[in-house]
Amino acid sequence: MLLKCIAIDDEPLALELIQTYIGRRPDVQLIHTFEDAISGAEYLSTAQIDLIFLDINMPDISGIDLAKSLKNKPMLIFTTAHKQFAFDGFELEALDYLLKPIDYDRFSRALDKAIEVKKYKMSTPPExxxxxxxxxxxxxxxxxxxxxxxxxxxxxxxxxxxxxxxxxxxxxxxxxxxxxxxxxxxxxxxxxxxxxxxxxxxxxxxxxxxxxxxxxxxxxxxxxxxxxxxxxx
Incomplete structure (x- = not known):
């Protein structure tokens, strides 16, 4: 099973790091990256993906506002350098909340959770x-x-x-x-x-x-x- 994801962040170095980390995981595919929330929102209006890595503090639209606007919400993992946004992420039922600079082991554990949730959603009802x-x-x-x-x-x-x-x-x-x-x-x-x-x-x-x-x-x-x-x- 392949987990398909995108990343939205106005910092190119942050996107490069996510791309590098995902490159170490054969069970995860990074479909696209976006440096602004508007482009990411336009893509999400037609694309079907499993997971978004979403920066919160962006200049055009915040990651929180973007997440609230999504009709068919994929799994969300927020990435930010600001701890004060944690409760907003919780209210939006984010799968995880990663603080920058992001450690690979912490990043990988977040992906493990996303894969487990996808398997759960796709599985037949358990005994x-x-x-x-x-x-x-x-x-x-x-x-x-x-x-x-x-x-x-x-x-x-x-x-x-x-x-x-x-x-x-x-x-x-x-x-x-x-x-x-x-x-x-x-x-x-x-x-x-x-x-x-x-x-x-x-x-x-x-x-x-x-x-x-x-x-x-x-x-x-x-x-x-x-x-x-x-x-x-």
Whole structure:
């Protein structure tokens, strides 16, 4: 499988470095480079690519504005010398965020993630025991295996995914959107702030769901639904 990409950066030396780095990877093809965002945007209006290496601080259009304008957005890896743009990259679900001067090993790891995500998108649905999704967290794509999830907690614009290993993953997403990505028979919403893995539920008592070491409240509007699926379980 070949990962097709382009690079947009107003610094010729930065483009040369990206070209050199990609030249070391037989599984990645650099289709084109652009020294201004407008030319890059025109190319992207008709071309089909997998990944963009996109500088943020450019004179005509910023990389952030260009990314926001794309209708069919490829994977994005932002390249910049300015740390203050990191949150913008996170909101746009960038695959990664590389600070200049870019180290080859760090660059190569970003490409590895892009290839893994492309394989995931192209693959047939996995068996239930291995089913998973990817979420953006801390400027990375994190693989979330459904069978490893205990419960999911809403935190305003974010959700916190609590894993059975006691680790957590924070990602910018609503609980409603997350529920739509999960297998319905495996996950149930019990409260406006919580989704639980049915397999992780030990008991239901006193309007609370008991997990291994956590007790979560059942919302009034979800009480009947919880009653129904616990009966049929």
């Amino acid at each position: 239930q025991d291995d089913a998973f999704i990817y979420v953006h967290s801390a400027y990375q794509m994190i693989k979330i295996i459904f069978n490893e999830v205990e419960y999911i907690e809403s935190m305003e614009d974010y959700i916190k995914i609590h894993l059975k290993t006691n680790k957590t993953v924070l990602t910018l997403m609503t609980l409603k959107k997350m529920l739509g990505l999960l297998p319905e028979e495996q996950f149930k919403r019990i409260h406006r702030s919580y989704i639980v893995s049915v397999a992780a539920v030990k008991s239901v008592q006193h309007k609370k769901v008991c997990l291994n070491e956590v007790m979560l409240p059942i919302g009034e509007s979800y009480a009947e639904q919880v009653k129904q699926w616990t009966k049929s379980a």
